[in-house]
Amino acid sequence: MGDDGLSSDVKNRLSERREANQGASGTLILSDEEAYVHDTITIRGLNLPPDAELDVFWRTVEGKWGVLQGNEVNGAQYRPRTIHALTAQTDDQGKFSEEWTVPKDYGGEHTIEVRNGDDEAIATAAVRIRPHFEIEETEAPLGGFFTVTGYGIGPNVVENNYQLTWDNGMVGFITGVKNHGTATARIRAAGPVGSHQIQVWRNYRGVPFMQNNTQSPFGEVAAGRQYQFDVEVTEPDSELGGYWVEELFDESPLQVHVPDPEVEHDATIDITPQSGQPGTDAVITGTDFPANTDVELVWHSHSGHRVKDIPIRPEPLPEVLPTVTTDEDGRFQEEITIPQDKGSTRPIAAKIDDRSVATTGFMMQADILEVSPQTAEQGETIEIELGGIGWPTYENAYYFVYDNKPIGYVCGLEARTAKTEITASGQPGYHFIDVYPSFFDVKDDEPNFELTPHLSYLDNHPIRPLPGLHMTIEITE
Secondary structure, three states: OOOOOOOHHHHHHHHHHHHHHOOOOOEEEEOOOEEOOOOEEEEEEEOOOOOOEEEEEEEEEEEEEEEEOOOEEEEEEEEEEEEEEEEEEOOOOOOEEEEEEOOOOOOEEEEEEEEOOOOOEEEEEEEEEOOEEEEOOOEEEOOOEEEEEEEOOOOOHHHOOEEEEEOOEEEEEEOOOOOOOOEEEEEEOOOOOEEEEEEEEEOOOOOOOOOOOOOOOOOOOOOOOOOEEEEEEEOOOOOOOEEEEOOOOOOOOOHHHOOOOOOOOOOEEEEEOOEEOOOOEEEEEEEOOOOOOEEEEEEEEEEEEOOOOEEEEEEEEOOOOOEEEOOOOOOEEEEEEOOOOOEEEEEEEEEEOOEEEEEEEEEEOOEEEEEEOOEEEOOOEEEEEEEOOEOOOOOOEEEEEEOOEEEEEEEOOOOOEEEEEEEOOOOOEEEEEEEEOOEOOEOOOOOOOEOOOEOOHHHHOOOOOOOOEEEEEEEEO
16 A cells, blocks of 8 residues: 555655664764763663664674784784673654663773664764772781772773882783773782872883873873772781692693694593692593503603794603503503693603604693791892793793882793792881782783783783782791
8 A cells, every 4th residue: 555645744754664664863862971880871762763672782892812822922802792782662752761881891982883673773872981990908907918900991002001009119010801891900918017009000011101190191090080099908817927829720731732643543641630730649541542552651841942042842751750551441540740840731642662642731730839938037038939830921921029019020931940039128027929920922012011910810811810829928037
């Protein structure tokens, strides 16, 4: 049936509705052009299809670390991502009004988009997420931690690297590359007991830009919200001392670091558990080997040197693991103790007649082997030995911080364990050594993430979760 015979007003209304349903542009109005994560904003739609259920989408990005061969960090990489924000119901005039909470996401401009039933965008508006920072504790006992969380970080290079200072001394940096612009850091409650200050700075070069909040062309660090926090360190709840490694996770070896067998064979070997620190008790199981046959188990370290331009390759250590004999079904099971060695994936090969027929790997995790002495006089040397420090660039430069002051890093390529010496300094009392993951090398140098304690390793380090290492020493009179 055509429109002949209808009044001009009816014809106009029908025409408008057809155009709207065919994707004609509507209007989207936001209560705020700028907002912080967790803010609630009002989204109003006008000139939309009447009495329609419409989907509203949030356009953003997904971030990750670009890493080659489970080793070389190429910097932060982002790709477009669209998520469903809400479903809106228009009234008979093509209007709707909805409240919506800004999700955890990267800073910068984001598009909110209304789509019709044909998945066509019929109205858009933009809101800019501003970065901000919160502190969980404003009081902590000596030796405890203050937790700082940043929201709306990155992805652009200016807002992708924030530095944290303790009493005007830089501790390290945070970034929100992996975690949708959210980053968590813990700052040690170092002495003396009393008032201290934590401050957040911003600079793509990886060090605080002193004009952040006075003359920066990019505005204040937190866009009007708090970026410095007064905190109180109180007397410890109990006697302090000792050292510990943060929680370790069950992991699997990275297959990219496990060499293929030299001979094609049906045999397989597995290790249980697949991850742990040096000294872990484990079981290697072999199946589908020739019956009643000697099988040499070979542990591999890694050798080479980046600075000397010596390629880094798996290095067989044939004396570390035993030779086993299969049973009549071609199986074996051998209990072993994980040796001291460099961290990351440790290849294990099963050899027959000096040629590997099956391979697997064990994910070696970081450990503190020695801190001696733990009670020292001022100026005395503290000897520290770490195990399981990895060879890939994202984990081979563990960075030492003394009473929240960075000292330097140890390298996981120099030896099978990492040894260093630190001078006991400061007033009599407790002092704290914290060792954080860092990046030895990043191919993309903006922003600069290299050789600085990575304080947001808790939720933003590439490839795999790495633990922080913590030590307490006491300086006597």
